Every structure is written in C-alpha cells, then in structure tokens.
Amino acid sequence: MTENAYPGLPSPPPLGASALPPGTYEGHTVLVTGGGSGLGKAIATEFARLGADLVIVGRTADRLKAAQEELGALGGRVTASVCDIRDPERIAEVFDAAPVLPDVLVNNAAANFPVPAEDMSPNAWRAVVDITLTGTWFMTREFGRRHLAAGTPGSVINVGASYAWTGGPGFAHSAAAKAGVKNLVETLAVEWAPYGIQVNGLVPGLFPHADLPEAIRGNLERTDDDKASRQPALRVGQARELGWAATFLASPYARFVSGHTMVVDGANWQRRNVVNAPVVPVREQLGRGPYGQ
Numbered sequence: 001m002t003e004n005a006y007p008g009l010p011s012p013p014p015l016g017a018s019a020l021p022p023g024t025y026e027g028h029t030v031l032v033t034g035g036g037s038g039l040g041k042a043i044a045t046e047f048a049r050l051g052a053d054l055v056i057v058g059r060t061a062d063r064l065k066a067a068q069e070e071l072g073a074l075g076g077r078v079t080a081s082v083c084d085i086r087d088p089e090r091i092a093e094v095f096d097a098a099p100v101l102p103d104v105l106v107n108n109a110a111a112n113f114p115v116p117a118e119d120m121s122p123n124a125w126r127a128v129v130d131i132t133l134t135g136t137w138f139m140t141r142e143f144g145r146r147h148l149a150a151g152t153p154g155s156v157i158n159v160g161a162s163y164a165w166t167g168g169p170g171f172a173h174s175a176a177a178k179a180g181v182k183n184l185v186e187t188l189a190v191e192w193a194p195y196g197i198q199v200n201g202l203v204p205g206l207f208p209h210a211d212l213p214e215a216i217r218g219n220l221e222r223t224d225d226d227k228a229s230r231q232p233a234l235r236v237g238q239a240r241e242l243g244w245a246a247t248f249l250a251s252p253y254a255r256f257v258s259g260h261t262m263v264v265d266g267a268n269w270q271r272r273n274v275v276n277a278p279v280v281p282v283r284e285q286l287g288r289g290p291y292g293q
C-alpha cells in the first residue's frame with residue numbers, strides 16, 4: 001500500500017475565514033503570552049481579526065515590536081510588554097500598564113527542548129518547569145485576582161500538550177509541567193466559576209513553524225522527513241486552526257464550557273497500533289551515545 005494513498009482530514013478554510021460573527025471581540029482585550037511568535041501570534045491574529053485589542057507579552061523586545069506592527073495592521077490596539085513570566089512583580093507591572101484589564105488571558109508561552117531524562121541538569125528542569133507551569137500560574141493568579149477584585153468576568157485559556165496525559169519520553173520536564181498546567185485548568189475552573197471566570201485548556205498537536213527554537217525544529221527535521229504521513233490526519237496542524245479554537249473557547253458561545261481541555265491534533269494522541277513500531281530509546285532518537293561514555 002502506498003503511503004498517503006488516503007485523503008486524510010480535509011484542509012481548513014483559508015486564513016482570514018472565521019466561524020464567529022465579525023466583531024465578536026470588539027470592545028474586548030486579550031492578553032497573549034508569547035504572542036510575538038509562533039502559535040501565540042497565530043492565536044492573537046484570530047482574536048484581532050474579530051475586533052479584539054491585544055496585549056502581547058514575551059522576553060524579546062524586537063520580536064514583540066515586529067508582531068505589534070503586524071497585528072496592529074488588523075485594526076485593533078496592540079500593546080507589547082517585555083516580561084519574563086517567571087517574574088511575578090513584572091507581571092503585575094504589565095497588568096498595571098495595560099490600557100484596560102484584559103477580558104481574556106491566553107497562557108501560551110512555554111519552554112521546551114528534547115533531552116534524555118538522565119542527561120537533564122537541575123537548571124534545565126527548573127527553566128522548563130518555571131516557565132511552563134509556574135509562569136502560567138503567576139499570570140493566571142494576577143488575572144484572577146484583578147477580576148475578583150473588580151467583580152468582572154474573564155476567560156483563561158492554558159495552552160498545553162497531549163503528553164500531559166500520556167507522558168513524553170524525551171521531554172520529562174515539559175510533560176510534567178504540562179500535566180500541571182492541565183490540572184490547574186480543572187482546579188481553577190471550579191474555584192472561579194462562581195465569580196464568572198472560565199478556565200479552559202487548548203492542546204495543539206503537531207504544528208511545525210519557522211519560529212520554533214532550533215532544539216525542537218532541528219530534531220523534528222532530522223527525525224522525520226514526512227511528518228504528515230505519521231499523523232492519522234495525514235497532515236499537520238495549520239496555526240489558524242488553533243487560533244479558531246481559542247476564539248471559540250473565550251467567546252460568548254462557549255460560556256458554559258469551563259474546566260475543559262480541547263485537543264486540536266487530528267486524533268494523533270489517541271493513535272495506537274496493536275503491534276507497535278520497534279522501540280528506539282530516546283538517546284538514540286536524539287543521536288546520543290550510551291550514557292556516561
């Protein structure tokens with residue numbers, strides 16, 4: 001049988017299309033961490049197309065400035081704030097400096113690189129867990145506190161990864177952190193629903209893009225030339241598909257959806273074979289020799 005002899009899941013509508021009515025987010029402000037690049041920028045784009053003003057956050061001023069111009073061309077006000085989400089005091093300053101209290105918080109920023117667990121240094125673990133889990137918590141805490149104090153509703157979307165459920169060989173730090181991120185969704189959705197705050201998760205499948213750090217992109221390119229054929233959908237995700245899911249989850253049409261994590265991955269994480277492919281140890285997948293030699 002020829003690979004890719006099947007159609008796979010259909011392509012999505014083109015960039016610029018939307019399932020939601022035009023102007024759904026007019027008068028609303030959406031804060032996206034990591035909104036200066038990759039999937040965060042794609043999510044910010046879809047909110048902006050529906051009329052949202054944006055606050056984008058990241059550590060790199062140049063990257064944010066370029067994204068601010070690009071996103072600003074869609075018509076809304078875009079505020080760019082340099083902030084390391086590991087720093088709770090800086091996060092408070094970002095909220096203070098925002099033109100208004102954002103209605104929606106998208107916790108998209110995360111850190112990751114593949115490494116065999118036995119090679120991982122304490123600092124490598126800390127860097128990934130502190131950004132991915134603790135940074136997400138610091139951002140969410142600030143957002144929640146301010147809405148509780150103001151008595152206003154809000155919506156939080158935590159971007160996750162499917163190895164929160166399955167474990168992630170080669171990504172022990174990130175998988176553990178993303179499991180925490182998913183768990184926070186479930187806890188906070190209950191704690192804050194009485195105050196009008198929704199908390200949901202959004203999990204991308206494989207969405208390769210040019211902004212990925214070399215440690216991820218390089219391994220993706222090295223380990224698999226034909227990524228689409230390895231997915232049940234016979235294709236990878238298009239960034240706008242994640243943006244559309246985010247704009248739905250935070251919209252008025254999803255007001256009774258909270259504590260839910262939506263997976264946008266063409267069923268990749270449920271993929272199982274009765275007889276699996278041969279096991280290749282992570283060290284070997286990453287092209288490393290035996291431990292300790």
Ligand SMILES: CCCCCCCCCCC/C=C/C(=O)SCCNC(=O)CCNC(=O)[C@H](O)C(C)(C)COP(=O)(O)OP(=O)(O)OC[C@H]1O[C@@H](n2cnc3c(N)ncnc32)[C@H](O)[C@@H]1OP(=O)(O)O
Pocket residue numbers: 110111112113114115121122123124125127128161169170174213215216219220223282285286
């Ligand atoms: C097994 C097969 C692999 C196939 C590939 C498949 C890929 C599919 C992946 C799909 C899932 C993707 C999920 C994602 O999350 S993608 C998003 C990734 N984006 C980012 O990570 C952006 C932000 N990243 C960063 O800023 C940095 O990468 C970093 C996380 C390192 C944080 O930067 P910071 O400046 O705070 O940290 P340092 O540079 O000081 O480093 C801290 C310690 O971490 C060690 N380190 C850094 N990089 C690596 C590496 N590649 N391998 C091992 N260790 C690393 C560094 O040495 C520091 O530790 P020490 O002080 O002990 O040296």
Ligand SMILES: NC(=O)C1=CN([C@@H]2O[C@H](COP(=O)(O)OP(=O)(O)OC[C@H]3O[C@@H](n4cnc5c(N)ncnc54)[C@H](OP(=O)(O)O)[C@@H]3O)[C@@H](O)[C@H]2O)C=CC1
Pocket residue numbers: 033034035036037038039040057058059060063083084085086107108109110111112131135159160161162203204205206207208209211212213
């Ligand atoms: N791409 C994919 O296939 C998949 C992605 N995901 C998840 O999707 C989300 C987006 O990933 P993706 O766009 O691919 O990754 P990128 O590496 O392209 O983007 C990460 C963004 O987060 C920002 N960021 C990183 N660390 C910090 C920090 N400490 N403080 C503030 N901002 C920070 C980065 O900006 P800067 O470096 O300037 O700070 C960057 O804009 C992540 O949560 C990731 O785990 C999950 C599964 C698959």
